[in-house]
Amino acid sequence: MMIKTAIKTKAFAANGPGQELKPFEIQRREPGPYDVHIDIKFCGICHSDVHQVRNEWGQSSFPMVPGHEIAGIVAATGEKVTRFKPGDRVGVGCMVDSCNECDSCKDGLEQYCERRAVLTYNDIELDGKTPTYGGYSERITVHERFVVRIPDNVPLDKAAPLLCAGITTYSPLIHWKAGPGKSIAVVGLGGLGHMAVKLANALGARVTAISRSLSKKSDAEAMGAKEYLATSDPSAIEQAQGRFDLIINTVSSPADMNTYLGMLKRDGVMVLVGAPGEELPVHPFSLIPKRKTLAGSTIGGMRETQEMLNFCAEHEIGAEIEVIPIGKVNEAYDRLLKSDVRYRFVIDIASLK
Ligand code: NAP
Ligand code: ZN
Secondary structure: OOOOOEEEEEEEEEOOOOOOEEEEEEEEEOOOOOEEEEEEEEEEOOHHHHHHHOOOOOOOOOOEOOOOOEEEEEEEEOOOOOOOOOOOEEEEOOEEEOOOOOHHHHOOOHHHOOOOOEEOOOEEOOOOOOEEOOOOEOEEEEEHHHOEEOOOOOOHHHHHHHHOHHHHHHHHHHHOOOOOOOEEEEEOOOHHHHHHHHHHHHOOOEEEEEEOOOOOHHHHHHOOOOEEEEOOOHHHHHHOOOOEEEEEEOOOOOOOHHHHHOOEEEEEEEEEOOOOOOOOOOOHHHOOOOOOEEEEOOOOOHHHHHHHHHHHHHOOOOOOEEEEEHHHHHHHHHHHHOOOOOOEEEEEHHHHO
């Protein structure tokens, strides 16, 4: 992709693994014919931002401007853009491009693009050379295929986390048919986990929230969990054996997968969405005797992301957030690592301007 004219853009970046984020200037491209230029209003802080800034997945490049939970307002559009106009409320999630030709792209599953989905940051555009920079920045230019509409009744700050935490949990819930009659557990009550509780409940499933302590019990119940288990209590783990059709596992650091697999019914499925970046040992007998499945899932396609946003609007679902100025981002990372957030930090991008 050729950058014709560049637009100077203020951002926050990390300059090396584990370094603090600091002010940084990037260039955004002028909108090409199919591009949407977005004035970013809010950007959520996903645990993936922390993993990548700390190079825990081993593929980080610097300087890195993180952020893939972007909510903003369309500022300008290319001449061939038909779906958006200036003033529209829009979102951008974890991807900004894909090949648009392979079977996955044709099926609306761009996140599984057989060439590759271009990630919103810490990646290179399909031209093979232009680095991508994320939403801890004033504005972004994105092909209209990777822009979604944020419905009017979802405030932009509460909508931002839906672009990653929302779709990453909605997609496996839909794929594995969460709904009435299904018993679903959500492990880890962070950004992804709290969205999974809300979404699974709105889909009509019976939801059990599984956290390490009792401290989030009343919150989880308010979000729709019918039951709550604290894994600090061995008797709670014992009682949960063989109980769930589906477990959405959002745990962000290594934990014993065999414990959670024991909680599945016959033919139950545990989906890993949490991505600690380390091997997670699984005993064969955690799966074999009751024909259990251990699966993985990543974000969701663009069609499904729009469907999720519409579903959230219909059910009046937004993320539970703590809005912070960009100057507090490093402190927020430290707090996120301690699970000290109820339940998603969202950066007010006005503080960057
Ligand atoms: P988060 O807000 O930090 O939540 C993670 C939760 O996991 C914590 O709140 C905590 O819940 C639980 N947890 C952490 N360490 C644990 C441990 N050792 N044992 C048991 N529970 C533990 O993070 P997030 O933003 O929701 O992201 C969660 C994970 O999903 C990250 O690894 C992230 O990279 C990944 N992710 C994947 C995708 C995808 O496409 N698959 C997309 C986005 C994020 P409690 O305090 O309730 O115990
Ligand atoms: Zn994310």
